[in-house]
Amino acid sequence: MRTFLLTSAAAVLAGLSLVASAAPSAKADQASVIERGRYLVKIGGCNDCHTVNYGETGGKVPPAQWLTGSPLGWSGPWGTTYAPNLRNYFSRVTADQWVKVAHTIETRPPMPWFVLRDFSEPDLRAMHAFITSLGATGGESPAYLPPGRKANGPVVLFPEPPPAK
């Protein structure tokens, strides 16, 4: 009886220590997924267009301001596009939806949509975890303008493509 009590007490204690250690390590896992997402957004170049002043300051924009969209237009034969606010966009899209979108999306230039197809599913989930951890913030970028419509603000002007041979 005594041995039984002792062993079951030991089992309870062992169970408790398992519960106690599970919580911090799940937290650590989530933190490392978010950190990987931050790394992927950074080396993936997403800030180059989706963050105001990122290139001009040599990347010295704090993450709190990352991916909030830009009023800089990209004009070419496709009209004028604007890099949208991804902080707001990601707050509306679940991780599952993002994995699907990233592997099927096709936008107008100069968004490198084809690059998103090469991201693995775990990487896309990490990216989603990081961007949603920053939270939605800021206003929306200007709306797309079709060819022939003049933009009000500054634009990067792309040349017409060379005539097909």
Ligand code: HEC
């Ligand atoms: C060279 C500039 C540029 C870079 C680099 C860039 N984007 Fe974009 N992105 C744009 C533009 C411009 C649009 C809008 C395209 C359009 O209007 O068709 C866009 C659109 C998007 C959209 C569509 C959002 C919506 O509302 O449907 C997503 C998602 C997106 N970008 C994610 C990313 C991610 C993630 C990265 C980094 C891997 C990235 N972009 C890098 C310029 C860029």
